[in-house]
Structures are given as structure tokens and as C-alpha cells.
Amino acid sequence: MSTLRFHAVKETLTRKPLKIEENERRSAIFGSNVFNQATMRQYLTKEAYKSVMDAMQNGSKIDRGVADHISTGMKEWAISKGVTHYTHWFQPLTGATAEKHDAFFETIGDGLAIEKFGGGQLVQQEPDASSFPNGGIRNTFEARGYTAWDPTSPAFIYETTLCIPTVFVSYTGEALDYKTPLLRALQAVDGAAVAVAKYFDKNVKKVNASLGWEQEYFLVDSALVASRPDITLTGRTLLGHSPAKGQQLDDHYFGTIPNRAMSFMRDLETECMLLGIPVKTRHNEVAPNQFELAPIYDEANLAVDHNSLLMDVMDKIAGRHNFKVLFHEKPFAGVNGSGKHNNWSLSTDTGVNLLGPGKTPMSNLQFLTFFVNTIKAVHQYEELIRASIASASNDHRLGANEAPPAIISVFIGEQLTKVLNELEGVTKGKLSPEEKTDLKLNVVGKIPEILLDNTDRNRTSPFAFTGNKFEFRAVGSTANCANPMTVLNSIMAKQLIDFKAEVDALIDKKDMKKDDAIFNVLREYIKTSKNILFEGNGYGDEWQKEAKKRGLSNNKTAPEALKARVSKKTISLFEELGVMNKTEIEARYEIEVEEYALRIQIEGRVLGDIARNHVIPTAVRYQNILIENVRGLKDIYGKDFKKYAKEQLELIQDISGHIEAINSGVTKMTNERKKANTIEDSEKKAVAYCNKVKPFFDDIRYGCDKLELLIDDELWPLTKYREMLFTK
Numbered sequence: 138m139s140t141l142r143f144h145a146v147k148e149t150l151t152r153k154p155l156k157i158e159e160n161e162r163r164s165a166i167f168g169s170n171v172f173n174q175a176t177m178r179q180y181l182t183k184e185a186y187k188s189v190m191d192a193m194q195n196g197s198k199i200d201r202g203v204a205d206h207i208s209t210g211m212k213e214w215a216i217s218k219g220v221t222h223y224t225h226w227f228q229p230l231t232g233a234t235a236e237k238h239d240a241f242f243e244t245i246g247d248g249l250a251i252e253k254f255g256g257g258q259l260v261q262q263e264p265d266a267s268s269f270p271n272g273g274i275r276n277t278f279e280a281r282g283y284t285a286w287d288p289t290s291p292a293f294i295y296e297t298t299l300c301i302p303t304v305f306v307s308y309t310g311e312a313l314d315y316k317t318p319l320l321r322a323l324q325a326v327d328g329a330a331v332a333v334a335k336y337f338d339k340n341v342k343k344v345n346a347s348l349g350w351e352q353e354y355f356l357v358d359s360a361l362v363a364s365r366p367d368i369t370l371t372g373r374t375l376l377g378h379s380p381a382k383g384q385q386l387d388d389h390y391f392g393t394i395p396n397r398a399m400s401f402m403r404d405l406e407t408e409c410m411l412l413g414i415p416v417k418t419r420h421n422e423v424a425p426n427q428f429e430l431a432p433i434y435d436e437a438n439l440a441v442d443h444n445s446l447l448m449d450v451m452d453k454i455a456g457r458h459n460f461k462v463l464f465h466e467k468p469f470a471g472v473n474g475s476g477k478h479n480n481w482s483l484s485t486d487t488g489v490n491l492l493g494p495g496k497t498p499m500s501n502l503q504f505l506t507f508f509v510n511t512i513k514a515v516h517q518y519e520e521l522i523r524a525s526i527a528s529a530s531n532d533h534r535l536g537a538n539e540a541p542p543a544i545i546s547v548f549i550g551e552q553l554t555k556v557l558n559e560l561e562g563v564t565k566g567k568l569s570p571e572e573k574t575d576l577k578l579n580v581v582g583k584i585p586e587i588l589l590d591n592t593d594r595n596r597t598s599p600f601a602f603t604g605n606k607f608e609f610r611a612v613g614s615t616a617n618c619a620n621p622m623t624v625l626n627s628i629m630a631k632q633l634i635d636f637k638a639e640v641d642a643l644i645d646k647k648d649m650k651k652d653d654a655i656f657n658v659l660r661e662y663i664k665t666s667k668n669i670l671f672e673g674n675g676y677g678d679e680w681q682k683e684a685k686k687r688g689l690s691n692n693k694t695a696p697e698a699l700k701a702r703v704s705k706k707t708i709s710l711f712e713e714l715g716v717m718n719k720t721e722i723e724a725r726y727e728i729e730v731e732e733y734a735l736r737i738q739i740e741g742r743v744l745g746d747i748a749r750n751h752v753i754p755t756a757v758r759y760q761n762i763l764i765e766n767v768r769g770l771k772d773i774y775g776k777d778f779k780k781y782a783k784e785q786l787e788l789i790q791d792i793s794g795h796i797e798a799i800n801s802g803v804t805k806m807t808n809e810r811k812k813a814n815t816i817e818d819s820e821k822k823a824v825a826y827c828n829k830v831k832p833f834f835d836d837i838r839y840g841c842d843k844l845e846l847l848i849d850d851e852l853w854p855l856t857k858y859r860e861m862l863f864t865k
């Protein structure tokens with residue numbers, strides 16, 4: 138039994154929860170704290186409104202004079218809602234969001250004051266940002282960073298502050314955040330996809346990447362969390378014996394949502410409605426006290442912002458309900474971890490989902506084109522995809538309890554496999570009219586029907602086609618989605634550019650018809666990217682062997698996986714597309730490997746502390762009780778005492794054995810840590826932390842968890858798994 142020495146200090150929203158009247162619809166409050174189109178119409182001049190819309194839709198620049206009108210409109214709207222401050226809201230490479238609030242309030246002399254917010258303040262700011270990670274991009278003498286307004290993501294009110302989504306770049310223009318490369322990747326995929334979509338419809342002018350994330354999380358009573366130094370400092374439990382009951386009965390998944398969790402969810406959903414986050418789905422997940430929340434999908438940049446904002450809101454709302462939200466990918470050993478599936482597709486301004494089958498053979502050829510190109514892109518860049526989701530915390534999840542393995546593969550289902558097999562057999566060069574008719578009628582033409590009853594949904598695949606979108610499932614629950622989205626949209630852009638060039642070459646040089654050329658290129662793609670397709674059990678050992686034979690990478694740890702971030706192939710990809718230059722790429726890598734080492738370092742310290750300051754002293758105390766007991770038995774029974782003290786004597790010995798093992802584990806780990814700390818090179822340091830320091834975690838944990846089972850529950854100082862996982 139844990140003694141609760143702590144009362145959790147709760148971080149929560151400053152204002153009271155908004156009560157939605159019983160008969161009020163959610164749609165009525167949706168987006169009411171967002172400077173959206175309806176609000177803009179109300180607060181902006183016609184010219185200013187047009188200018189923002191143009192910037193949103195076509196990326197055009199906003200004139201400085203117009204910016205003044207926009208900022209004034211924003212300010213009036215914000216003040217009407219009780220707002221006093223504004224902030225540029227951005228996503229530095231810490232993964233969290235950053236804000237620095239300034240008041241509208243300004244003095245104008247003679248003891249007078251007004252509320253002011255000019256266009257200049259809206260468009261650009263220079264936060265003192267020298268403490269954000271920059272991977273060496275900014276020298277200390279040039280520590281300036283700039284935030285610049287991103288009009289494609291609308292401003293919103295959070296608490297009493299007007300938040301303006303911005304990019305964050307260095308004085309010399311290098312990206313220091315997640316949003317900048319994402320915006321560039323989205324622009325690249327837009328251009329490349331429009332060019333290909335024009336083969337099928339000349340009217341297409343814009344292609345948007347869409348993202349629908351599914352956020353998994355644990356809810357644990359905040360007082361219980363506060364009693365666990367490991368969760369408080371690292372976000373996960375570093376020790377703790379599995380409870381007698383875990384998730385084996387599957388009684389939590391999709392079960393009735395417990396009352397307290399439900400009241401948290403309702404409160405959260407109301408807040409999301411105000412912020413324009415279109416949350417739709419909520420349910421229990423597989424592990425006890427694990428849940429999921431998913432919105433209706435949106436344009437990728439906005440969806441990324443929404444997810445970042447949501448994680449912050451969840452944290453605060455949880456405080457109101459005496460919960461702590463755990464976003465960590467693996468907060469508890471032995472039960473499922475948390476992911477953040479990224480559902481992704483591309484759609485045109487003419488309203489067509491390019492990854493959704495259509496109604497005519499031609500629109501289905503378009504679908505197949507984008508479908509096969511995605512497979513080819515993933516095959517080509519599987520290592521980079523793996524790298525885009527690599528982190529110290531996701532390492533625990535990939536390949537563990539019901540999570541995708543570290544091998545990237547694509548699942549497409551039996552029916553589409555058949556279609557690809559047929560396409561692989563098409564004639565080289567020009568197709569005969571009969572063959573084309575056959576393809577149109579029997580292969581391409583049948584796609585919508587077969588997808589309707591395509592019900593096989595392989596849950597073990599890291600990247601699965603699910604009817605009208607791909608679902609990237611290996612993304613971790615703590616991740617900023619911008620990272621995987623930048624990679625996915627970039628590789629797709631590159632692939633589509635290559636595809637267009639190949640098709641055009643066949644049309645120009647071989648005098649082929651457009652659809653002949655498309656069939657020819659797709660056939661080759663299917664042949665050369667087959668190795669990435671896998672329909673079997675991704676959790677099985679056979680797949681590990683098979684994947685190796687196929688030459689697919691299997692980078693199990695983050696330091697191994699991250700190397701692909703700076704490979705020649707990656708650098709030329711991002712440079713060609715203008716998504717990131719070499720400096721930006723290398724800086725990010727530096728930050729990521731550094732963060733990896735720091736996280737393992739912190740975990741090592743915390744584990745050492747808990748083992749030595751909590752576990753061992755408790756074990757000694759219990760052992761003393763046993764020793765006292767044995768002495769007493771000796772007093773009573775004299776030389777016969779061993780008959781009565783057999784168990785106690787064994788326990789005393791067992792405890793000593795575990796104490797010895799834990800102590801030597803901590804000592805060895807600490808020595809390895811000291812050695813690792815002397816390594817200058819960040820990459821080598823991360824590798825040392827991964828291969829030399831981290832392996833001791835298991836040894837130390839093993840001894841501690843054994844002691845948890847042996848020692849009197851009254852004495853055990855740490856809240857146990859069963860208490861954290863089953864307290865509702």
C-alpha cells in the first residue's frame with residue numbers, strides 16, 4: 138500500500154468550465170473562440186478579409202497596410218471576448234508549444250492608456266529565444282529568432298490570450314520549428330500532385346494533404362501520479378510489478394467509459410468545440426485506464442496545430458478532474474502503449490479524394506496512380522519514415538505489446554493485392570484495345586465494389602491502406618505530427634515528380650497515349666516496390682526474418698533509426714524539394730540525438746534514486762522486521778527455532794540477494810553514465826546511452842519488482858500498478 142505523501146498540485150484552466158445547456162447544440166459553440174471566416178467577415182474590412190482568404194488559399198503575401206486593418210479587427214474581436222493579451226504561438230523543437238504573452242495595453246502619456254495591436258506585431262515578432270534547441274544553427278552572437286504569422290492556421294483565443302499561429306525561423310531564415318518544414322512539404326506535395334492530377338482533370342488547381350490523428354492516452358489519478366517520482370519526472374513508470382489482473386480479459390476496450398473519465402471528456406470536448414478542434418470519437422482503449430480521442434480530419438497544417446493545442450488543453454482539463462494525462466508511449470510495462478495513428482490522404486480543390494476509389498474507370502486509374510505512387514514512395518524511403526517517428530519513448534512501444542514493429546511495411550488487403558497483380562501483368566509498351574477494355578471493365582472498373590466489402594483490417598501493420606486513406610500507425614502518442622507529416626508529404630512529392638517525368642517521357646519519346654504510359658510506369662513501380670507490401674502478422678518473429686531477406690531495414694532503437702535523417706538520400710530529397718537545407722537537416726538530427734541521450738540520462742538518474750532511496754531502504758526495514766521475528770522465535774524455541782523460521786530465513790536471504798543485485802546494477806549503470814558523459818560527439822553519446830547505460834534498467838527493475846512482491850504491502854513506498862491502472 139502506498140502512503141500518499143503528496144497532494145497533487147493541479148495545473149488547470151484559470152476559468153470555470155463552460156456548462157453547455159442541456160438543449161444547446163455543440164455545433165452552436167463550434168469555433169466561437171476562433172478568428173474564423175464568419176468572424177473575419179464581421180470584424181474585417183472587405184479588403185482585409187479578401188487579403189486573408191487569398192493568403193490562406195493561394196499563399197499570397199499580405200500587404201503591410203492591410204495587416205494593420207487585420208490586427209485591429211482581431212484585437213476588437215478579442216477584447217469583446219475579455220482578452221487582454223496576445224502571443225505568437227509556435228512549435229519549437231522541444232515538441233511542446235511556446236508562447237510569450239504581451240498585453241494590448243499601452244500608455245500614451247499624460248496618465249492615459251489604450252489597447253493597441255498593430256499590423257507589425259501581428260506579422261512578425263522577435264522573441265528572446267536563445268534557450269530553444271537550435272542544433273547549432275544560431276551562434277550566440279546571432280541568437281535572434283523570428284516568429285512570423287501563418288495565416289493558413291486561424292488565430293484563436295486560449296484562456297485570456299489571443300494566440301497567433303506562427304513559424305519560428307533564425308535571422309538567416311533557417312527553420313527552428315516544426316511548422317516551417319511542414320508548410321514547405323505541403324507546398325511541394327501540392328505542386329507535384331496537381332501536376333499529376335491534371336492527367337485526369339484539367340481543372341485541378343490545388344491539392345491539400347489531409348490528416349486525421351487519433352490520440353491515445355492514459356488517465357491516472359493525479360495524487361497517485363504525484364507519489365511516483367518516475368512518472369513525475371520521466372512520464373513513465375521505471376519500475377512496478379505487473380498487477381495480477383492486467384488487460385488479459387479485454388474488459389476495458391470499448392467498454393463503458395467510467396464516470397470520472399466521462400466527465401473529463403465532456404469538459405474537454407466543450408473546450409475543443411470553442412477552439413474549433415472538431416473532436417468526434419471517444420472510447421476506452423485496450424489497457425486499463427487507457428483512452429482515445431479522434432477528430433474529424435482536416436487540412437494537415439491545421440490538424441497538426443490542433444493536435445499540439447489539444448495536448449495542452451487535455452493536460453489542463455485533466456487537472457480540473459484530479460487526473461494526470463499520460464501521453465508517454467509506454468507509461469506501464471506489460472500493457473499496451475499509446476500511439477497516435479496518422480490518417481493521411483490527398484484531396485483536390487475539385488472535391489476528389491485522390492486516395493479514394495471513384496465511380497468511373499478513369500477516376501479509378503487516378504486512384505491507382507496515387508495509391509501505387511504512395512507504395513513506391515514508402516518503399517523508397519522506408520528508413521526515413523522509420524526515422525520520422527523515432528524517439529526514446531517510442532522505442533518502448535514499437536515491437537512491444539500490440540504495437541507495430543520497427544520494420545516499415547505497407548498493408549493493402551487481399552483485394553487490392555489482386556488488382557496490383559493484374560496490373561503487373563500488363564503488356565510492355567502500347568496496350569492492345571482488347572487489353573485496355575479488359576482492364577477497364579474487370580480490373581480498374583471493379584475497384585469501388587471490391588473496396589466496399591474489403592473488411593480485412595490488419596491491425597499489426599505500421600502503414601495500412603484503410604479504404605480511402607493510409608493510416609500511419611507507428612507514430613507515437615507524444616509525437617508532434619508535423620515530423621511524420623513533413624516526411625510523408627515530402628516523399629510523396631518527390632515520387633509524384635519522378636512519376637510525371639517518366640510518364641511524360643513515354644508520351645513524348647515513345648509516342649504513347651497517356652493511359653498507356655501511366656499503365657507502363659505503374660507496372661514497373663509495382664514490380665520494384667513489392668518488397669514493402671506485407672499482409673501477414675507484423676508482430677510475429679517470422680516477419681523479422683522475412684523482412685531481413687527482403688532487405689528492409691529493422692532499426693530497433695532510436696539512435697540507429699535516426700541515422701537516416703542525415704543520409705545523403707535524405708539530404709538530396711529535402712534540398713531538391715526546398716523543404717530543408719543541409720544545415721537545417723543536420724541541426725535537427727543534432728537536437729534529436731542530444732534529446733535521446735538526455736532522456737535516457739534522466740531516466741537513469743531517477744531509477745538509481747528510486748532504487749537506492751526508496752526500494753533498498755524499504756527492503757532493509759522489512760528485513761529487520763524479519764530478523765526481529767527470527768530472534769523472537771529463537772527465544773521461544775531455542776535450537777529448534779529453524780523449524781518455525783524456515784520461510785523467514787529464506788526471505789531474509791532472498792532480500793539480501795536482490796539488494797545486492799540492485800546495488801551492483803546501479804553502480805555499473807552510474808559508471809557507464811559517467812563514461813558516456815565524457816563523449817563529445819552527440820551521436821556517439823546517444824549510442825552509448827542506448828547500448829551501455831539503458832541495458833542496466835532491466836536488471837535494476839527486475840530486482841525492485843521482485844522485492845515489491847516480497848515486501849509487506851504496508852511498507853512499500855511506491856503506488857502500485859494495480860492502484861494506478863484500476864482506480865477509476
Ligand code: ADP
Nearest residue numbers: 347348349350431432433434480481482605606
Ligand atoms: P479507426 O482507425 O479507429 O477504425 P476510422 O478509420 O473511422 O477509425 O477513422 C480514423 C480517422 O481517420 C478519423 O480521425 C477520421 O477523421 C480520419 N479520416 C477519415 N478520412 C480521412 C481522409 N480522407 N484523410 C485523412 N484522415 C481521414
Ligand code: MG
Nearest residue numbers: 351478480608
Ligand atoms: Mg486507427
